[in-house]
Amino acid sequence: MKLQYDYQYFPISIPDKGAGGKTGNWRVVKPVISKEKCIQCKACYLWCPESTIHIDNEVYIDYEYCKGCGVCASVCPVKAISMVMEQ
Ligand code: SF4
Ligand code: SF4
Numbered sequence: 501m502k503l504q505y506d507y508q509y510f511p512i513s514i515p516d517k518g519a520g521g522k523t524g525n526w527r528v529v530k531p532v533i534s535k536e537k538c539i540q541c542k543a544c545y546l547w548c549p550e551s552t553i554h555i556d557n558e559v560y561i562d563y564e565y566c567k568g569c570g571v572c573a574s575v576c577p578v579k580a581i582s583m584v585m586e587q
Pocket of ligand 2: 543
């Protein structure tokens with residue numbers, strides 16, 4: 501039997517254009533990925549509740565929408581993500 505997926509209900513939010521989901525200037529800490537440590541396992545990409553982590557040859561974070569929650573840092577198996585204070 502062929503499985504069919506209804507992507508209308510796929511449980512991943514996708515940031516869209518517009519100011520509604522943007523972080524603004526209230527984020528206190530932000531995640532920074534160490535390219536040297538990252539093994540590209542995609543765990544951060546899968547768990548980010550804002551879907552602001554992208555993979556395009558390498559893993560990167562869209563800081564326009566990142567809320568600084570730290571989920572990505574906590575799930576990274578090699579501790580490649582550090583949460584650093586905003587300047
Ligand atoms: S800090 Fe939170 S919102 Fe920002 S990239 Fe990590 S998991 Fe996503
Ligand atoms: S979870 Fe860590 S090792 Fe895996 S892709 Fe993200 S930053 Fe890289």
